[in-house]
Amino acid sequence: xxxxxxxxxxxxxxxxxxxxxxxxxxxxxxxxxxxxxxxxxxxxxxxxxxxxxxxxxxxxxxxxxxxxxxxxxxxxxxxxxxxxxxxxxxxxxxxxxxxxxxxxxxxxxxxxxxxxxxxxxxxxxxxxxxxxxxxxxxxxxxxxxxxxxxxxxxxxxxxxxxxxxxxxxxxxxxxxxxxxxxxxxxxxxxxxxxxxxxxxxxxxxxxxxxxxxxxxxxxxxxxxxxxxxxxxxxxxxxxxxxxxxxxxxxxxxx
Numbered sequence: 001x002x003x004x005x006x007x008x009x010x011x012x013x014x015x016x017x018x019x020x021x022x023x024x025x026x027x028x029x030x031x032x033x034x035x036x037x038x039x040x041x042x043x044x045x046x047x048x049x050x051x052x053x054x055x056x057x058x059x060x061x062x063x064x065x066x067x068x069x070x071x072x073x074x075x076x077x078x079x080x081x082x083x084x085x086x087x088x089x090x091x092x093x094x095x096x097x098x099x100x101x102x103x104x105x106x107x108x109x110x111x112x113x114x115x116x117x118x119x120x121x122x123x124x125x126x127x128x129x130x131x132x133x134x135x136x137x138x139x140x141x142x143x144x145x146x147x148x149x150x151x152x153x154x155x156x157x158x159x160x161x162x163x164x165x166x167x168x169x170x171x172x173x174x175x176x177x178x179x180x181x182x183x184x185x186x187x188x189x190x191x192x193x194x195x196x197x198x199x200x201x202x203x204x205x206x207x208x209x210x211x212x213x214x215x216x217x218x219x220x221x222x223x224x225x226x227x228x229x230x231x232x233x234x235x236x237x238x239x240x241x242x243x244x245x246x247x248x249x250x251x252x253x254x
Contacts, residue, residue: 116159
């Protein structure tokens, strides 16, 4: 098995490099989180990797996606961790589960590759906006609205609602809000800093996947949705794309 764990910016590079040497149907497990835009359509990274492989002449590939609440520092200390692996062929997902499972690394499987990939990506945007509040009451409201909007966005891309309420959605968002880089950036934005200011002064050498994703898909999201359907997501996208102070659209929460 080949495990890919580069940042989303490196997915095209690693796909091109792997396609030069991968000659057999070796399973690939994709840990990278993100969404891309291809021909003005959303593209999950599993499909992007497949597309690049095919462009380079390799058609017989087998890619699974991993998602869920998994902080590296806790996993390295063998803290009990539950994740989910997705493949359109559940038998392949279960085979990889057997390879990677331990007594502390608990793996569930799913065929909802789109839903798993979408949740793994967009939760980073919602982790930023939920992390922008230091107050528990407000953070709880932001967390609940995040789940509502993740369901709307996920179903738009043909993912399953139950994926959002599972490990890839609620579970991963919880971990990201309480202990991730995206919520750290969100905290700076919540203090009134603009994104580029916070990135340069506070997190210059740290990848903030939620911000990268907002820059990648933000324009299309705003063309496909309005502030009445995704008020929280669009509030954060506006703050990143326009580099302005975060202003949350509380009035359109549902």
